[in-house]
Amino acid sequence: SQQGEEDPQALSIQEGENATMNCSYKTSINNLQWYRQNSGRGLVHLILIRSNEREKHSGRLRVTLDTSKKSSSLLITASRAADTASYFCATGYSSASKIIFGSGTRLSIRP
Amino acid sequence: GAVVSQHPSRVICKSGTSVKIECRSLDFQATTMFWYRQFPKKSLMLMATSNEGSKATYEQGVEKDKFLINHASLTLSTLTVTSAHPEDSSFYICSAELPGTAKSFTEAFFGQGTRLTVV
Numbered sequence: 547s548q549q550g551e552e553d554p555q556a557l558s559i560q561e562g563e564n565a566t567m568n569c570s571y572k573t574s575i576n577n578l579q580w581y582r583q584n585s586g587r588g589l590v591h592l593i594l595i596r597s598n599e600r601e602k603h604s605g606r607l608r609v610t611l612d613t614s615k616k617s618s619s620l621l622i623t624a625s626r627a628a629d630t631a632s633y634f635c636a637t638g639y640s641s642a643s644k645i646i647f648g649s650g651t652r653l654s655i656r657p
Numbered sequence: 658g659a660v661v662s663q664h665p666s667r668v669i670c671k672s673g674t675s676v677k678i679e680c681r682s683l684d685f686q687a688t689t690m691f692w693y694r695q696f697p698k699k700s701l702m703l704m705a706t707s708n709e710g711s712k713a714t715y716e717q718g719v720e721k722d723k724f725l726i727n728h729a730s731l732t733l734s735t736l737t738v739t740s741a742h743p744e745d746s747s748f749y750i751c752s753a754e755l756p757g758t759a760k761s762f763t764e765a766f767f768g769q770g771t772r773l774t775v776v
Contacts, residue, residue: 636765
């Protein structure tokens with residue numbers, strides 16, 4: 547099953563620009579997480595935001611969560627070539643320990 | 658962070674054979690592990706939740722007899738793709754959660770994935 551839809555599906559920007567990715571989900575959540583996946587590789591956890599939080603920062607990453615709109619955004623500032631990857635949001639629930647992934651955004655950073 | 662090791666990273670097998678993929682938590686005991694499947698340029702689809710010492714919980718539409726999951730110890734879960742066919746070719750990824758965090762979930766730790774090609 548898949549909970550979240552991500553927007554855009556693909557994003558290409560110039561190095562140094564900011565990248566914004568959005569995630570919408572359908573049912574109530576306990577937390578929302580963002581992961582990065584380089585082509586054909588495993589996933590790297592980026593940041594987790596709980597349902598009672600509205601914004602969280604980690605280095606060049608900024609995540610917001612709007613539970614009323616059931617949406618989240620991931621902002622990567624001052625993008626670098628190494629940020630080229632697929633980014634997934636994943637929703638977690640208090641009723642079960644599993645997490646469900648969104649459809650993902652493929653981010654390409656042009657040098 | 659915690660380390661999850663998945664083996665093999667790549668496997669090619671003949672149609673009709675079975676393939677076993679291992680997922681190990683190297684520096685912690687994982688009572689719960691998860692198995693995902695990912696098609697090219699697509700998202701991860703949860704296949705099943707693997708519970709140590711009990712039967713796995715499969716997601717709707719996942720064939721239990723096709724994808725056998727065994728979680729015999731606190732550090733190892735295995736996924737066996739039985740009687741593999743070309744349509745089973747995919748990227749399979751496991752993850753494990755730290756014990757005691759289920760209700761206040763922190764993050765999942767992922768293996769590096771296994772690329773299965775059935776010829």
